[in-house]
Amino acid sequence: MAGGKNAWTVLGIPAGSPPEMVRAQYLRLVRVNHPDRFAADPVERARHEELMKDITWAYQEIVQGRADVKVSPPPRGPAAPPRYTRTTVNPRDLQCxxxxxxxxxxxxxxxxxxxxxxxxxxxxxxxxxxxxxxx
Ligand SMILES: [Zn+2]
Ligand SMILES: [Zn+2]
Structure with missing residues (x-):
């Protein structure tokens, strides 16, 4: 995906972060950027709706093992490649x-x-x- 967004950068965590960290960061970002928090300001609300799309996209990329984890290699030594359990994210699990x-x-x-x-x-x-x- 040349010129595309990097899922790790969108979530703002180091590439290859453990799943618990990915989930925690995702929930934090959802809380902070929830469009409902900007209900009074249509411009901000629309901006955060777009942000939420990116955040959810990035989360799914990572959870489903599609995100490139070779972006920031460990500083030294051959590290074991991060392993992911391939889980299918049901969008219903992300929504009430x-x-x-x-x-x-x-x-x-x-x-x-x-x-x-x-x-x-x-x-x-x-x-x-x-x-x-x-x-
Ligand atoms: Zn509800
Ligand atoms: Zn309950």
Whole structure:
């Protein structure tokens, strides 16, 4: 993909970072760039919608093992090539099922994707598992 974007650069993490780091960084970027945070400003909102597309693209490239990991070679010594478990990302896992919006986190109990609307207080629990009940 000549002249194309590099998925690692888009996520802002070193090429070959471990999957947990990729996921953590992805969730952080989603939280920071969520278009709903810019609802009052159409220009910013559109800009962040584009950003979200890039971020999701990059995340999927990496998780599905398509991202080039030879961009920044380790400083010295032959390192073992990073290994990835090929997992298929279901776009539904990245979106809340109730509102169809980007997930900002997952329920700690059942791993259901939670958007900023289902988990306004960022408790990390879905309605069913929030210890003190729903709103
Ligand atoms: Zn739950
Ligand atoms: Zn939701």
């Amino acid at each position: 099922r109730r509102h169809g919006r980007w997930a900002v986190g997952y329920c700690t109990a059942c791993n259901t994707p939670l958007c900023s609307r289902c988990d306004e207080a960022l408790t990390g629990y879905c309605d069913a598992h929030r210890p003190w009940g729903g709103f």
